[in-house]
Amino acid sequence: xxxxxxxxxxxxxxVTKLKLGDIVYISGECFTCRSRLxxxxxxxxxSLPFDTKNRNILIHNGPxxxxxxGKWRLVSFMPTSSIRFEKWGAKSVENWNLKMIVGKTTMGKxxxxxxxxxxxxxxxxxxxxxxxxxxxxxxxxxxxxxELGSIEAAWHFKLNDLGxxxxxxxxxxxxxxxxxxxxxxxxxxxxxxKLGIEPDYEYTKLY
Amino acid sequence: xxxxxxxxxxxxxxxxxGATEISPDVKxxxxxxxxxxxxxxxxxxxxxxxxxxxxSKQRENxxxxxxxxxxxxxxxxxxxxxxxxxxxxxxxxxxxxxKATKLGYLRATMxxxxxGFDPGDNIGMNIPDFTYxxxxxxxxxxxxxxKGGGSECFGGTRHRIVAFADGIKGIEKFVVxxxxxxxxxxxxxxxxxxxxxxxxxANVAANLAKEAACLRTVGSKxxxxxxxxxxxxxxxxxxxxxxGILGGGGSTSVLAVNVEYAYTHIAGIACATSTNCMVARxxxxxxxxxxxxxxxxxxxWFGDR
Ligand code: SF4
Numbered sequence: 001x002x003x004x005x006x007x008x009x010x011x012x013x014x015v016t017k018l019k020l021g022d023i024v025y026i027s028g029e030c031f032t033c034r035s036r037l038x039x040x041x042x043x044x045x046x047s048l049p050f051d052t053k054n055r056n057i058l059i060h061n062g063p064x065x066x067x068x069x070g071k072w073r074l075v076s077f078m079p080t081s082s083i084r085f086e087k088w089g090a091k092s093v094e095n096w097n098l099k100m101i102v103g104k105t106t107m108g109k110x111x112x113x114x115x116x117x118x119x120x121x122x123x124x125x126x127x128x129x130x131x132x133x134x135x136x137x138x139x140x141x142x143x144x145x146x147e148l149g150s151i152e153a154a155w156h157f158k159l160n161d162l163g164x165x166x167x168x169x170x171x172x173x174x175x176x177x178x179x180x181x182x183x184x185x186x187x188x189x190x191x192x193x194k195l196g197i198e199p200d201y202e203y204t205k206l207y
Numbered sequence: 208x209x210x211x212x213x214x215x216x217x218x219x220x221x222x223x224x225g226a227t228e229i230s231p232d233v234k235x236x237x238x239x240x241x242x243x244x245x246x247x248x249x250x251x252x253x254x255x256x257x258x259x260x261x262x263s264k265q266r267e268n269x270x271x272x273x274x275x276x277x278x279x280x281x282x283x284x285x286x287x288x289x290x291x292x293x294x295x296x297x298x299x300x301x302x303x304x305x306k307a308t309k310l311g312y313l314r315a316t317m318x319x320x321x322x323g324f325d326p327g328d329n330i331g332m333n334i335p336d337f338t339y340x341x342x343x344x345x346x347x348x349x350x351x352x353x354k355g356g357g358s359e360c361f362g363g364t365r366h367r368i369v370a371f372a373d374g375i376k377g378i379e380k381f382v383v384x385x386x387x388x389x390x391x392x393x394x395x396x397x398x399x400x401x402x403x404x405x406x407x408x409a410n411v412a413a414n415l416a417k418e419a420a421c422l423r424t425v426g427s428k429x430x431x432x433x434x435x436x437x438x439x440x441x442x443x444x445x446x447x448x449x450x451g452i453l454g455g456g457g458s459t460s461v462l463a464v465n466v467e468y469a470y471t472h473i474a475g476i477a478c479a480t481s482t483n484c485m486v487a488r489x490x491x492x493x494x495x496x497x498x499x500x501x502x503x504x505x506x507x508w509f510g511d512r
Binding site: 036061062063064066075076077078080081083104105106124125126127128129130131132149150151152166168176177180181183184185187188190191192194195196197201203204206207 | 252253255256258259262266269271274311315316327357360368369370372373376379381384391393394440443447448449455456475486
């Protein structure tokens with residue numbers, strides 16, 4: 001698997017070359033988003049108070065940021081499960097011209113379709129290691145802090161080679177975890193057999 | 208009589224330790240998992256997680272940004288006397304959670320379930336959660352556990368009534384199927400500490416599962432060989448699935464499988480699962496009748512079952 005060090009704003013050619021399982025590190029400007037922000041924009045009819053043209057990486061995360069001597073300090077950071085915002089995933093990719101979503105787990109079918117159309121990838125962490133990441137993140141600014149609270153506000157970060165993240169949805173809409181499902185299903189059948197549970201075993205139906 | 212400022216300070220210290228320091232048994236489980244991991248990427252992921260967790264102690268920051276639901280377990284001596292009584296103990300726990308949030312050891316994660324209102328201090332209706340167990344003696348053991356959102360929200364915590372006709376087979380099938388579905392793409396942040404509650408009503412089984420996930424020493428076995436065998440068999444079965452750290456593939460999908468049980472109705476066997484995520488945060492302290500506070504390395508919640 002290849003390893004790439006990419007810099008935002010990302011161009012189509014930066015992301016179309018990425019294959020499932022590739023490792024990426026990212027630099028440049030991005031913003032954070034959680035569902036409350038998407039609800040605020042797409043369901044409650046507000047508009048995003050900043051431009052995403054040169055900030056086309058969305059990091060799905062609710063960071064811990066504290067203010068010290070008038071400056072923001074990032075205390076902790078860990079991408080969170082993207083599947084939670086599947087409802088607004090396609091709209092986010094389309095309206096905000098996203099080229100990359102950084103989040104835990106993955107996206108669903110509808111978003112993956114839009115990602116294919118708009119050339120966008122999803123990448124996810126393979127560890128829970130906030131302390132290996134926070135030094136690569138500079139807090140630039142925050143939007144909608146009063147409206148959405150510190151966790152669900154849109155933070156602007158400047159990244160310095162943040163990673164590693166693994167590509168789990170590519171720009172053809174392929175999903176790494178869909179591929180893994182088949183292998184895991186086969187191993188599950190074997191594991192159940194070892195426990196003495198045959199593949200055609202059925203529970204007594206109580207309800 | 209244990210003074211309010213003594214138990215309030217102990218509560219705060221326990222929260223801070225639980226949020227920022229890896230438990231020794233969890234650390235051992237990581238070291239073992241790294242040693243036996245066959246997938247190089249998973250090995251890197253496990254090592255990076257352990258490295259970051261060790262840095263948290265020195266940086267005094269949370270082991271994970273999601274600092275979870277704040278949950279307290281009090282193992283109380285029958286003759287334990289607290290200044291202000293147990294109502295004040297709970298008030299002190301709320302004050303300690305608010306303080307830990309203000310200082311950045313906890314993220315303000317708890318919100319109103321319908322309006323989304325964020326009180327900013329993790330305090331609200333029925334939160335934090337308190338559970339009591341009464342034993343002989345005059346001391347109190349306090350345990351703080353933080354149940355991560357991923358570990359709780361993606362089907363790692365669920366319940367089913369299994370017929371007596373199905374017995375252990377039915378229970379094990381339910382556990383394996385639930386775990387596979389919940390760990391897909393790393394949703395519950397595996398490798399998990401999987402707690403299983405067998406018997407009782409649904410809430411009894413669910414509480415036992417949560418306590419087995421959050422409070423059992425990782426690496427301990429149930430003293431009853433019948434239940435220890437279920438733990439061992441499921442540990443082998445789940446680690447043969449290849450789900451790995453955050454679902455990216457690997458030899459370790461669970462750090463432990465812990466089973467606890469209660470007697471049940473002849474009509475059926477309530478069975479519940481609860482996955483704790485890999486950071487498996489908790490801390491415990493004992494306060495004796497004279498007010499001496501001792502840090503505990505493990506909760507000892509199941510010491511007398
Ligand atoms: S569930 Fe995952 S994201 Fe949440 S606390 Fe646990 S490791 Fe962190």
